[in-house]
Amino acid sequence: MTWFRKENRPLEAPKEKRVQTEGLWTKCEACKQALWKKDVEANLHCCPKCGYHFRVSARARLEMLFDGGRYIEHDARLASSDPLDFKDTKRYRERLKKAEITTGLKDALITGEGMIEGRPALVGAMEFQFIGGSMGAVVGEKITRAIDRAIAGKLPLIIVSCSGGARMMEGAISLMQMAKISAGLARLDEARLPYISVLTDPTTGGVTASYAMLGDLNIAEPGALIGFAGPRVIEQTIKQKLPEGFQRAEFLLAHGMLDAIVPRKELKSYLARALRFLQPG
Amino acid sequence: MATPARQLAAQQELQRQIQELEQVGGSAAAHEEAQRLRVQLEALEQSSGAPSSEAGQDAWQRVLLARHPQRPYTLDYISLLFTDFIELHGDRRFGDDPALVCGLASFEGRRVALVGHQKGRDTKQKLHRNFGMPNPEGYRKALRVMQLAAKFGMPIVTLVDTPGAYPGIGAEERGQAEAIAYNLKEIPKLRVPIVVVVHGEGGSGGALAIAIGDKVLMLENAVYSVISPESCSSILWRDWDHKQEAARALGLTAERLHALGLVDEVVPEPHEGAHANHAEMASILRPILARSLIELEALPADELLRRRQERLRKLATFVMES
Ligand SMILES: [Zn+2]
Numbered sequence: 001m002t003w004f005r006k007e008n009r010p011l012e013a014p015k016e017k018r019v020q021t022e023g024l025w026t027k028c029e030a031c032k033q034a035l036w037k038k039d040v041e042a043n044l045h046c047c048p049k050c051g052y053h054f055r056v057s058a059r060a061r062l063e064m065l066f067d068g069g070r071y072i073e074h075d076a077r078l079a080s081s082d083p084l085d086f087k088d089t090k091r092y093r094e095r096l097k098k099a100e101i102t103t104g105l106k107d108a109l110i111t112g113e114g115m116i117e118g119r120p121a122l123v124g125a126m127e128f129q130f131i132g133g134s135m136g137a138v139v140g141e142k143i144t145r146a147i148d149r150a151i152a153g154k155l156p157l158i159i160v161s162c163s164g165g166a167r168m169m170e171g172a173i174s175l176m177q178m179a180k181i182s183a184g185l186a187r188l189d190e191a192r193l194p195y196i197s198v199l200t201d202p203t204t205g206g207v208t209a210s211y212a213m214l215g216d217l218n219i220a221e222p223g224a225l226i227g228f229a230g231p232r233v234i235e236q237t238i239k240q241k242l243p244e245g246f247q248r249a250e251f252l253l254a255h256g257m258l259d260a261i262v263p264r265k266e267l268k269s270y271l272a273r274a275l276r277f278l279q280p281g
Numbered sequence: 282m283a284t285p286a287r288q289l290a291a292q293q294e295l296q297r298q299i300q301e302l303e304q305v306g307g308s309a310a311a312h313e314e315a316q317r318l319r320v321q322l323e324a325l326e327q328s329s330g331a332p333s334s335e336a337g338q339d340a341w342q343r344v345l346l347a348r349h350p351q352r353p354y355t356l357d358y359i360s361l362l363f364t365d366f367i368e369l370h371g372d373r374r375f376g377d378d379p380a381l382v383c384g385l386a387s388f389e390g391r392r393v394a395l396v397g398h399q400k401g402r403d404t405k406q407k408l409h410r411n412f413g414m415p416n417p418e419g420y421r422k423a424l425r426v427m428q429l430a431a432k433f434g435m436p437i438v439t440l441v442d443t444p445g446a447y448p449g450i451g452a453e454e455r456g457q458a459e460a461i462a463y464n465l466k467e468i469p470k471l472r473v474p475i476v477v478v479v480h481g482e483g484g485s486g487g488a489l490a491i492a493i494g495d496k497v498l499m500l501e502n503a504v505y506s507v508i509s510p511e512s513c514s515s516i517l518w519r520d521w522d523h524k525q526e527a528a529r530a531l532g533l534t535a536e537r538l539h540a541l542g543l544v545d546e547v548v549p550e551p552h553e554g555a556h557a558n559h560a561e562m563a564s565i566l567r568p569i570l571a572r573s574l575i576e577l578e579a580l581p582a583d584e585l586l587r588r589r590q591e592r593l594r595k596l597a598t599f600v601m602e603s
Contacts, residue, residue: 137600
């Protein structure tokens with residue numbers, strides 16, 4: 001972060017202090033401005049200067065959606081059984097362990113129940129820091145259990161996606177989660193319970209091609225990358241440059257795939273309003 | 282064991298197709314297909330006379346067999362197993378997708394609806410069929426015909442053989458992800474028996490979008506995977522040279538998927554593989570398909586749907602409380 005040192009480092013500043021100060025700053029990827037991390041956090045992880053939406057952890061997401069940031073977490077101890085005993089350059093088990101240390105989570109999704117503007121709801125939020133937010137058996141089972149709970153308690157369900165897609169290290173097992181979750185959402189249809197999908201940056205692959213596109217409402221955050229195939233794969237296949245804004249939330253809205261793009265600041269109140277329409281009383 | 286003459290003919294055909302595909306230029310899907318054919322050709326040259334199919338053989342060999350250029354394709358199965366086929370075109374939304382074939386036919390004294398991916402045999406057909414990679418309109422057509430089948434009480438047979446859903450600009454604009462997702466949610470609601478036959482390549486979501494059913498059959502040398510071994514190698518190993526290891530790690534063979542409970546029954550192939558004898562392959566598949574339909578037809582619709590939901594609810598639950 002040389003841009004910062006040049007401007008702010010007092011001459012002869014002690015090394016330790018400089019490092020500490022540096023940790024308190026971040027740079028906006030969109031407007032390139034230097035920002036106090038605290039300011040960004042206080043602004044729901046959006047750039048106070050240009051509104052750019054930073055990626056948000058699953059915990060922070062649930063805290064900003066539930067009243068008082070309070071919720072009861074479900075199935076927190078559910079973990080992958082590594083059914084294929086998968087190994088590439090590393091063992092999958094090691095990748096899982098490392099992801100657990102980084103995130104404090106057993107897998108790439110937290111589900112919980114709390115209140116949104118005084119009304120009970122189930123929310124699932126994906127954690128991109130956990131192996132790219134990839135969907136394997138645990139994500140599939142947790143969402144399916146959330147669907148079971150929604151039906152049992154007549155509760156609405158919201159899933160905030162942030163994922164590179166199906167998890168390769170669980171092979172066809174990850175693929176089958178798409179079928180399992182989507183069939184669960186068909187049961188929600190029959191129970192006439194609301195399901196709102198919130199698509200955040202990035203939402204691609206098997207997650208988009210299953211529950212992320214199946215909301216009664218599909219809502220995205222501004223600028224989010226959303227697609228089936230990743231842009232790099234498409235570019236390689238068609239050997240053309242992709243059009244400006246391709247696969248961004250605004251592109252999807254223009255092509256009829258989204259109900260609305262809602263800035264993070266308005267997301268909670270938007271969801272509450274939508275739920276009052278879909279499930280009055 | 283393939284005869285030397287037939288093997289030579291296969292090699293020459295592959296070489297001819299690679300040349301043709303390279304002349305097509307422009308289309309990068311064609312370029313990619315040429316790459317795939319080169320891998321096939323290499324494998325054929327190396328095997329030169331060695332047995333091409335043995336029990337317990339390497340996963341990568343299965344990938345090559347599943348993509349074998351002489352393997353029966355969906356329309357071959359339709360003409361070998363079914364009679365009175367009427368093809369139904371179009372999704373009533375945007376267009377007709379030749380990569381996904383739909384229609385009505387007769388099978389062993391009953392009417393059925395058919396839905397299947399279709400690859401092309403020669404270069405012209407390959408381009409016409411987009412190498413068996415559907416666009417959203419293909420998946421929407423498939424659901425339309427499946428819903429038609431449900432309305433008129435016809436069981437559904439799906440025939441799965443695709444490298445994957447097409448990754449293109451138009452496909453994204455028209456909602457490739459939405460088309461696949463919508464099928465995954467709507468197919469479980471159909472009140473008629475559905476039998477899935479994975480007979481070639483089961484390429485990820487592009488395969489799954491027509492592979493939801495009450496019974497999933499998979500041919501011995503077919504493969505079914507969340508990602509191609511080539512792409513898996515490039516992402517996890519960061520090069521293209523670990524496709525064989527990736528194929529093994531992904532567990533994409535019929536035996537493996539059956540052992541994991543993701544596939545209900547493995548359909549044996551003729552000794553040398555399905556490509557060696559289309560008629561024999563069809564004659565092995567016919568009674569298994571007939572039996573599967575008879576079993577499912579015996580169930581009242583409510584029971585059929587209850588079992589289907591239960592099956593899907595329990596599908597691929599490999600988790601533990603830690
Ligand atoms: Zn900014």
